[in-house]
Amino acid sequence: MTGGSQLGVTAVIVAVAGSTPRVVTVRSAFEVPPAFRRGDMLPPPRDALPGAAFAPERFRTLQEGLRAVAEELSGLSLRYVEQLYTFGDRHRDPHELFGGPRSVTVGYLALVRDAPTGGEAEAAEWRDLYDYFPWEDWRDERPALLDAIVLPALRRWVQAATGEAERDRRQERAQLAFALDGEGWDSERVLERYELLHEAGLVVEAFRDRELERLAGIDPPDINTEVRRDMPRALGRPMARDGRRILATALERLRGKLKYRPIVFELLPPTFTLNQLQLVVEALSGTRLHKQNFRRLMISGGFVEPTGAFESQTGGRPAELFRFRRQAIHERTSARAIPEG
């Protein structure tokens, strides 16, 4: 059809265990056909997002196709599923470089309750989300690698621009995404940051993509590759294909939605303490929240109601168990769902 494009679905399946946000990954297939392999290549990334070709004859909707992928892969039945974005850039799948069709995939975000630990299905593995984006976790402190690695490298990248106009553009983008001058980090700009790092040659994928283009006989445009073989993974764990781009899109959407829709509850058991709830929100937003104000917003905002039961394994005063108020979805639509401080 249409000169060959292949449609698939890709899942970003997220859970939070305690205060660790986790995502399902599978082992990646080798990205380079045997005929093109060479001995000195970067090892292929082990992690990929679960996905499959979309089979229209089997499924009434794309989302059904996605649910099937998740079930077949890990036995997980997804609670909350939301379409994210459709990725169709040229060469997003390396197979296209070696004669394959254009690969287009519809990315989905799915939320599940906690992570079934340990011995689950074959290839599926849960990984810490921040392994892929260490610069996004500001819960304990401003991530050290920002000042140690990212910002200096970005400044060099800005300076290395040819022409003043291009330098200004780079400066503005770096400022907006990474708050170069220290003020104004926007926790939601996850995708913008990842794409900037890719463009500046600071993630392993940038190096790999260039190498693949060379192998395929395309002369890649010369990008600034700070990343060498000897410093792989300095900026987060890589993923196969454009996996990290899709993952960044998911985290960005999640952080944005958290603020005005009560979706955290999809990640929690039926009853929970306010502290558990807060830890989950913090895990995803990557920031710390003011405990008392968080509690105030949840209760007076009508998001939760007390059950009367208590949890006493707290180490201090027992905490009351709450449940989500489903009617909250109806009321006060423009209510914020998490406070700032």
Place this chain on the structure above:
Amino acid sequence: MTGGSQLGVTAVIVAVAGSTPRVVTVRSAFEVPPAFRRGDMLPPPRDALPGAAFAPERFRTLQEGLRAVAEELSGLSLRYVEQLYTFGDRHRDPHELFGGPRSVTVGYLALVRDAPTGGEAEAAEWRDLYDYFPWEDWRDERPALLDAIVLPALRRWVQAATGEAERDRRQERAQLAFALDGEGWDSERVLERYELLHEAGLVVEAFRDRELERLAGIDPPDINTEVRRDMPRALGRPMARDGRRILATALERLRGKLKYRPIVFELLPPTFTLNQLQLVVEALSGTRLHKQNFRRLMISGGFVEPTGAFESQTGGRPAELFRFRRQAIHERTSARAIPEG
């Protein structure tokens, strides 16, 4: 090629002329192959959203493909383009009913400055957005057709449910989308409302879809069809295929985004009065805003700055011309972009 699916792109191109929100439509092709046509069919809807099959060999990205569609169609060069959603439900394109492949389309929202009136390109036409969703325009008053037609019909639909559980589900959905009991209309739930009307058989498309399934020899599930040939278009102007669903998705996104990102400015000339700005926001949000507070938010929120020039064709005191402050994008990310009252 995974059992045959056809990938396309579809554009929702929006402009606002004065206080009228408009969208580009093209003439629709006949939806039923000649061999299946019958004399007593509903006339095919004249309006369709512009779109085309995606040609991967021509375009590096899906968005490039979309821009090309828009240019070839109307000579429009799009200022602002945003991917909306990918539509891939079975039978969304009637051709699939008659042996065609599954049709999947990536919908885009595009904003352009004003509408080039009159003699534009071949098939393209600008139409009032609210022709398709008359129940969404609350600027002058609560739309009369809500109480006259929609709510009574929805109540009948709720009552007609088989089984109490299903009735409760319908009741809750109708309440959430249309504020059945009078309180709590949420201007953002555009898609939910359209889909509910479709499911309740209150838009012409519901009738048409059933008719098409009959023609194709599929026995359609019996839905409640309030809509008859003799009352077509009572609930808005129909569109070919799932055009109105895509359009509803676009309006919903637009209304949502308006609240926290300064995108209105994409629709305005470089300088404008605050009244013009307000009229455009109102045109899209479908509500009236408090003039003084709107002004306060725009100025103190840093979205606009005065130019010193004035517009004197106002009929009263001349209004100062303002321009958009691009830096506003950087500052205060969580700032609201329109006030409530």
Place this chain on the structure above:
DNA sequence: GCTATAATTCTCATAATGAGTATAATACGG
């Protein structure tokens, strides 16, 4: 100069927010 019209500025009560301090209920070591 008077009037109609619309833009603009100001005022004010109320609610929401950010940041604390104070108090309550448990476990545990002595």
Place this chain on the structure above:
DNA sequence: CCGTATTATACTCATTATGAGAATTATAGC
């Protein structure tokens, strides 16, 4: 049984944001 550490929960307060409206200003047309 008491004191202490620990965590949950309640309460306070200053500041800002919001919704609503009155008052003032600048034009056009008679």
